Amino acid sequence: MTITLRLVGEQAIPPPQLSLEVRDSGGSLLGANQRDLGELGWDGSPGEHELQFSVERLPLGEGEFQLGISLANAEGTRRYHRMDTVERFKVAPSDEARGVVRFEGEWSLAKVERKVEAR
Numbered sequence: 421m422t423i424t425l426r427l428v429g430e431q432a433i434p435p436p437q438l439s440l441e442v443r444d445s446g447g448s449l450l451g452a453n454q455r456d457l458g459e460l461g462w463d464g465s466p467g468e469h470e471l472q473f474s475v476e477r478l479p480l481g482e483g484e485f486q487l488g489i490s491l492a493n494a495e496g497t498r499r500y501h502r503m504d505t506v507e508r509f510k511v512a513p514s515d516e517a518r519g520v521v522r523f524e525g526e527w528s529l530a531k532v533e534r535k536v537e538a539r
Contacts, residue, residue, distance in 0.1 A: 480521065
């Protein structure tokens, strides 16, 4: 899944910090990812910028969710913009997952040999 964001700046600002948040339908935070845009090459110039965030698969099982963003200065002390709900989406239940979070992993089984101790 790839999320594309378009940021339009009217004036020059130092590289901001962007936070992308996934919340459940009630607004509870399930996960977030923050990034200093200076690390991606933000030069502070005004104009239009396009950002992409890619993840192979969201670890969501089933339910209704919302995606939010926040843009602040690098220190996090001044918020430039916030949108609690950029997009709403649903994840349909499947045979493989139950619950809100996908809890995936690999199972293995090994035979344990009993050791016989001589007395």
